[in-house]
Amino acid sequence: MYAFDIERPTSIADAVAALAKEDAQALAGGQTLIPTLKQRLAMPSVLVSLSGIAEIRGVCKDDAGLLCIGGGTTHGTVAKEAVAHYPGLAELAAHIGDPAVRNRGTIGGSLANNDPSACYPAAALASGATILTNTREIAADDYFQGMFTTALEEGEIVTEVKFPIPQSSCYMKFEQPASRFALVGVFVAKFADGVKVAVTGASNNGVFRWSEAEAALSSDFSASALEGMSLSADDMIADMHGTAAYRAHLVAVMTRRAVSAAK
Amino acid sequence: MAKVAMTVNGKSVSREVEGRTLLVQFLRDDLRLTGTHVGCDTSQCGACVVHVNGEAVKACTMFALEAEGAEVTTIEAMANEDGSLNVVQQAFQDYHGLQCGFCTPGMVMSATSLLKDNPKPTEQEIRDYLEGNICRCTGYHNIIKAIMAASGQDMPSMAAE
Ligand SMILES: Cc1cc2nc3c(=O)[nH]c(=O)nc-3n(C[C@H](O)[C@H](O)[C@H](O)COP(=O)(O)OP(=O)(O)OC[C@H]3O[C@@H](n4cnc5c(N)ncnc54)[C@H](O)[C@@H]3O)c2cc1C
Numbered sequence: 001m002y003a004f005d006i007e008r009p010t011s012i013a014d015a016v017a018a019l020a021k022e023d024a025q026a027l028a029g030g031q032t033l034i035p036t037l038k039q040r041l042a043m044p045s046v047l048v049s050l051s052g053i054a055e056i057r058g059v060c061k062d063d064a065g066l067l068c069i070g071g072g073t074t075h076g077t078v079a080k081e082a083v084a085h086y087p088g089l090a091e092l093a094a095h096i097g098d099p100a101v102r103n104r105g106t107i108g109g110s111l112a113n114n115d116p117s118a119c120y121p122a123a124a125l126a127s128g129a130t131i132l133t134n135t136r137e138i139a140a141d142d143y144f145q146g147m148f149t150t151a152l153e154e155g156e157i158v159t160e161v162k163f164p165i166p167q168s169s170c171y172m173k174f175e176q177p178a179s180r181f182a183l184v185g186v187f188v189a190k191f192a193d194g195v196k197v198a199v200t201g202a203s204n205n206g207v208f209r210w211s212e213a214e215a216a217l218s219s220d221f222s223a224s225a226l227e228g229m230s231l232s233a234d235d236m237i238a239d240m241h242g243t244a245a246y247r248a249h250l251v252a253v254m255t256r257r258a259v260s261a262a263k
Numbered sequence: 264m265a266k267v268a269m270t271v272n273g274k275s276v277s278r279e280v281e282g283r284t285l286l287v288q289f290l291r292d293d294l295r296l297t298g299t300h301v302g303c304d305t306s307q308c309g310a311c312v313v314h315v316n317g318e319a320v321k322a323c324t325m326f327a328l329e330a331e332g333a334e335v336t337t338i339e340a341m342a343n344e345d346g347s348l349n350v351v352q353q354a355f356q357d358y359h360g361l362q363c364g365f366c367t368p369g370m371v372m373s374a375t376s377l378l379k380d381n382p383k384p385t386e387q388e389i390r391d392y393l394e395g396n397i398c399r400c401t402g403y404h405n406i407i408k409a410i411m412a413a414s415g416q417d418m419p420s421m422a423a424e
């Protein structure tokens with residue numbers, strides 16, 4: 001790692017001020033950033049740690065019935081505390097990496113990073129979540145802008161994520177066995193006014209909604225409604241773990257499984 | 264350099280460290296607590312697992328400065344007060360849950376976290392919990408048996424035996 005300083009502000013305002021410095025970068029759980037720094041793929045002069053900011057941690061339900069999760073909340077905490085409100089989301093959090101990763105990694109870090117194989121982006125998109133930052137609110141549909149790319153501006157902090165709670169939902173992840181990330185992951189969420197299907201791990205353009213499946217499932221929420229439906233392999237990720245055609249195939253399989261298992 | 268103070272295995276310690284100093288480097292190089300191992304340095308293997316405020320973390324993927332004010336527990340504090348092996352450690356010995364022993368500190372720390380939250384885990388729950396702890400020697404069966412035994416449960420008959 002190149003040398004850098006660490007600052008530990010205790011409020012959002014102080015963190016925003018610290019991030020205004022040249023080459024400053026936010027540090028949350030470090031489960032992505034520290035490996036990146038070790039590879040010398042990033043060269044910040046200052047890391048602004050968010051772990052001392054109590055106001056961006058925690059899980060609660062607001063008056064409008066939305067599940068509100070602070071941007072600095074760990075996957076482990078979401079797995080435990082969201083289970084009574086939004087079991088599909090808690091289940092997703094409970095299967096990110098391993099217990100030690102879940103004790104450090106945060107929802108804000110995952111959404112800011114927008115790894116094409118990360119789990120949370122699928123949940124945020126399929127739930128129609130809203131991402132709150134220190135300056136504004138961003139709808140999930142506008143937030144994800146391709147692999148490792150989001151609507152966040154330089155120095156902007158994800159402070160909270162608000163999830164509408166579906167009637168039933170399920171995340172099906174086909175794990176890449178070495179990294180435990182999603183080779184393909186599909187989040188299906190059934191709301192009173194329709195079904196949303198978001199796919200991670202598959203596309204070169206990052207997380208996306210499968211609108212054809214959404215339409216079919218909105219009129220008939222059953223795996224058979226998807227029979228014969230397939231996605232084009234154009235733009236799918238191809239690597240040593242799977243071809244583009246294999247991933248396209250997996251998306252359909254995982255979507256059917258998610259619909260059958262949704263609760 | 265910046266000053267960091269924390270409690271490690273019940274003792275208050277304080278040192279000057281660089282921003283980039285990892286918790287595992289702080290434990291091993293500054294405090295000479297070399298029981299915590301570094302197997303991969305890429306967050307994969309779990310040989311470096313310690314407890315920070317009671318939770319298992321990979322000490323190779325946390326900065327020492329982030330442990331300011333924290334209670335850190337390493338394998339060095341796991342034995343009983345009289346120096347004998349604790350229940351989990353003894354079970355690893357009794358059930359041959361180690362061969363070279365490189366992964367063992369991390370395995371014991373992870374197993375201890377698991378048993379704290381879930382005192383009677385099933386075989387599958389143990390396997391799931393140890394997802395981030397890699398062992399190159401044992402083939403895992405004996406580690407699972409040791410943790411089963413440490414939790415006072417009968418050993419399952421396992422596949423591939
Ligand atoms: C072994 C292993 C297995 C994993 N498996 C999975 C998996 O199965 N699925 C999965 O989805 N992920 C997985 N991960 C990634 C993990 O979920 C990370 O915790 C997460 O992607 C990043 O969160 P973090 O809090 O650690 O962020 P950091 O690593 O600290 O930061 C990541 C990036 O986000 C920025 N950032 C952090 N927080 C904020 C914020 N609040 N606002 C704005 N920017 C911010 C940082 O500046 C940095 O650029 C795995 C990681 C490891 C090490």
Ligand code: FES
Pocket residue numbers: 300301302303304305306307308309310311312321322323324
């Ligand atoms: S050394 Fe930390 S996970 Fe391998």
Ligand code: FES
Pocket residue numbers: 360361362363364365366367397398399400401
């Ligand atoms: S006993 Fe050798 S790595 Fe586990």
